[in-house]
Amino acid sequence: MPKSLIIDPVEARQASVIRAPEIPINAYTPDPAAEAERYSRAGLVNVYRDMLLIREFETALDNFKKQGAYRGVEYNHAGPAHLSIGQEASAVGQCLALEPRDFILGSHRSHGEILAKGLAAIRQLDEDELLQIMQRYHDGAALRVVEALGDFADARALAQAWLVYGAYAEIFARDTGFNKGMGGSMHTFFPPFGIMPNNAIVGGSADIALGMALFKRINRRPGIVIANIGDSSVASGPVWEALNFAAMDQYHTLWDAELGGAPPILFNFMNNFYGMGGQPQGETLGFGMLARVGLAVNAAAMHSERVDGYNPLAVAEATRRKKALLLAGKGPALLDVITYRYSGHSPSDASSYRGRDEIDLWREHDAICGFGDYLCANGHADSAALEGMQECAVTLIEGVVRAAVDLDVSPRLPLDAGGDAIGAMMFSNQRADALDERQPEVLQALEDSRLQVTSGKHRFGLDARGEPLPKLRTLTYAEAIFEAMIHRFYEDPTMIAFGEENRDWGGAFGAYRGLTEALPYHRLFNTPISEAAIVGAAVGYALAGGRAVPELMYCDFMGRAGDEIFNQMAKWQAMSANVLRMPLVLRVSVGMKYGAQHSQDWSSIVAHIPGLKVYFPATPYDAKGMLNRALRGTDPVVFFESQRLYSQPETLFAGGVPTGYYEVEEGEPKVHRQGDDITIITIGATLYRALEAAERLRAQHGLSAEVIDARFLNPLNYTPLVASVKKTGKLLLVSDATERGSFLHTMASNISQLAFDYLDGPVAVLGARNWITPPAELDESFFPSADWIIDTIHQRMLPLAGYQPRTEQGARSISQRARAGV
Template sequence: NNQYGMGGQTSGETMGYSIAARVGAAVNRVNMHAERVDGYNPLAVIDAYERKMQLIGDRKGPVFLDVLTYRFSGHSPSDSSTYRSKEEIEAWESVDSIDSFGKELIENGVADQSQLDRIREETGQLILNSLKIATDDRVSPRMDLVERPNLIGEMMFSDGSVDRMEERKPEVNMPLKENPRVMQIAKKERFAFDESGKPFSAMKQYQLRDGIFEAIIHRFYQDPTLIAYGEENRDWGGAFAVYRGLTEALPYHRLFNAPISEGAIVGTAIGYGMCGGKVIPEIMYCDFLGRSGDEVFNQLPKWQSMSGNLIKMPVVLRVSVGSKYGAQHSQDWSSLVTHIPGLKVVFPATPYDAKGLMNAALQGTDPVVYFESQRLYGIGEQFHQGGVPEGYYEIPLGEPDIKREGEDITILTIGATLYKAMEAADLLREKYGLSAEIIDARSLVPFNYDLVLKSLKKTGRILLVSDACQRGSYLNDMAQHITELGFDDLDAPPVVVGSRNWIT
């Protein structure tokens, strides 16, 4: 704690924060073992750190150590320190810890002045040598962005494929086959219709939530590092019943409930991923992404590239999109996430795709934002003939899928709008004799346009649909790419349909 941000300071400008250690009093019954220590006294700092490390080692944390120091120089080269007086700086310089502790060492016969001078000289030389090494291209080569202009982009994703992050036996409570949810799913119909085309009852159908569950529980029994957490994840089974059956299968430290703090949920997941673990944090409603904005937009996507790919980020962030719970619980913010470089983004709309995409996301080493529509958790598999396979399979991220073939117009959908597009296609056929080709995007980032362009050669027209509001929609970006890549095949401009630009 050097007492300053840039020009702002905690004392007098932040209520209740003049002594940071007092914050601990509001956190838990032992005040986080909060303590303020004189950062100018090396022995006091060493003693405090040893005691705090002992508490952490005894699993009695967290701890809060407020180490009081002072910043002599400005925040940056442009900082002239006009917000503080010369007298203030001089007062702190007069008790500079290097000088004051040196005097204490001499007074107690631990060292003499010549020894201290030699230490200062050696330290200065060490810093100078380190600087020379850091700036020597032969020792610390910098990226040559002239020779390799795309290098930063190449490091954005690691694109790994890993069965497990560590080679040890996963901790589970029971054999997988004995899990009650697994046994229940085994009795379900993995395709929504019988041989005559009649739909099975909703209770009998293998649902989208089952597809997500199967992929996740498979990985829990394969990767010992995998953990999952969020609001109401354990016991309740998740707000939308995706995790029912996991509580029985897993010890608490692998599946647990988190406080209502989306920033903490995603932030700790990032830390766990950086340390080599695989993790599935959950945001209960898409609208709450804003509460974890810095973590999702500024931390999760960037650490792989900033580390030169030394760090992997195997984080699959589940985000549930509402539809009927009012203005603050019903928004599709997938477009916000697609705007951020460094994040892979998927939005499955069928049980088959949900399982395959989750398998692929968990097999990878990159951050994936996995959107789920609350309209679709209970829907059965209507497209993949043969139903959802019982075994393991992956759907590569970035590949769209034709859900219905047609000749007159292409409709590209994201998320739950797939089913509205199917209804619209029926209407076009019945009223106008037109056949629509329906393509489900499935993935947003990455996205392979080849299938869409091939369809466009046949139909000449394309409609793009999602539940996100039309203004600023990712569909506008997709429409631009389609226009640029398939201009010669277009008989009319692409049309984007989204939610109205209202608070809905």
């Protein structure tokens, strides 16, 4: 896309072969003397101790699930437990190479990784820092419980118990857990130690980790980011998208060299040879060895290699080498860390897919036993010391578990009192002009930008006589979006925007015209056609603390980013118990005239998912004011735009679109036309058809219709809507979304309940037909029109004298169409 990159046909057509780097397999050579020097005797013993603690942690959970008790402590754990018994060396080895500022993100099987990273961080942070973290985190709730457990030798010993307690309390859904129990076993995390969200969706951490790595690179933050994901996840689309997104050439060819290169991300596959019960190697995939996948992604083969995950020091050494590459901007990197879980996928796993003998073979290679032997053989410990460490681990786990299962000591989130504690965590509802204090990086002064052009245009589309002004000289809806975007870009240095065709082209519909000239590459860039990774990377960027504005070119492509929108973007604020924020505005363009796969309004689907704010402006004033509002918030917003409207000038807000900054109040519908006889509520571009219908109702039937643009689907203030219906007694709702399951039905149901005694007829919902979107030539048969609106009023609530409806909209059509399924 950039003109600076010439595609040379001579080069493109030249015969040659691809030469690829060799992929090292288990290349680590143990060297006890060097290892003793590097890690020190105490360091090596700590490796053993950490592995023991992890195994005991998981063993306790296994006992609770299978026997209802651990060492006499009875507890019925209702939630999941995907245990990593057998995988301890891979986790502990990795964290030997990491610092607290390095992030790890995990999977559903990441208890071991959390503990390893936490234990490493506790040794690295100074004691004052540790105490402050524990005192501040959720106002010291967990600290108070742990301090009561007994005397601890020092702050680090206290912190170790605190770490184990925070994890158990989280797994047991307690208010004192890391995330107040809202994350649970599969999503336990603790940002101050660099433990970022684990993800219950297979591979879900890949693109989120990429977003965090982008945040580090773009905002010049130290450290690397590791996605600890399973071997089977390499075949999932979002992981593949993340690998490619992480390896884009532009980090080296187009981005400022001074920034330091590619985002520092390590895709660390915890390869335990099973994807639940399927075997990627030999059964469900064809890579032979997972490390081979790096060859497909870039010329460096992602520096891919296989590492023996049963030797913690091999994992540490490989991770350290990858970290150096990543910090030098040469990422991404890929590690295929072989390991093995003795425990089942989950407690319900009968291990029908593998034999006892296979498990026994791996037990013979058990990493903890092996590393114990190594310590003894090299004089770092003796068997009595090892046994003592085992006893210590058991004592710690037992004491902590006793506190974690006790409902008096570790209560659940107080849901009875007030009842809405979870509701209060769904959104952060904050305002932030900038998420960092530094000067935003820009290429031109704001007054030299395209803002100069747009601010000189007519701000209202009609002249004094009500005639339209020339469109090219009038500010459009697309330009209103540009004005909101450039404002926040110049306020918030962390804000970035990306998607398909965002740079140079200026967005497929031109909303970003002028931004290419104003912003450096790393603040506005094109991505591969990878909708999942576009949204997923934005999620990671926002969770890491930056403001992200990803774009989906067509609403219909949301399906490609379904998990990222529905499970990631929507959920992390509440799953973190508001520890993390999600300042993410996903711009989504609703298409038109492009048939069945490019013309759908899916705002209803998004509004159905808890945790998302949903905006849909219909005029330039609202486009700018609502986007301004979204870009200053800290919550995930799906911002719908309509291709019917990009060239629309402002014709409804009498003052036109202000040149300065302003916000539309969130959740407030807008009354565009006052009336007494019927209320018409619209979402999106149907506003203009409703206004046309209202004018015809006035001129031809002497009726005055009140027309209200909802503007917001969530949150939404029903008060003005109900007030209007109380006045008129009649309500019709209309949008371009297909009728079945439309969000309009939610509104209709709510308003029916809130204004029941005032209704003079059933509330009517008018959407597009429950068909595919037909070719543009057949639009009239599919999308609601002014005719449909009047026909529906006539046939369902208020027969109009002498009126001949053009279409069938009677109540009977509802049941007929439902019966036919269309």
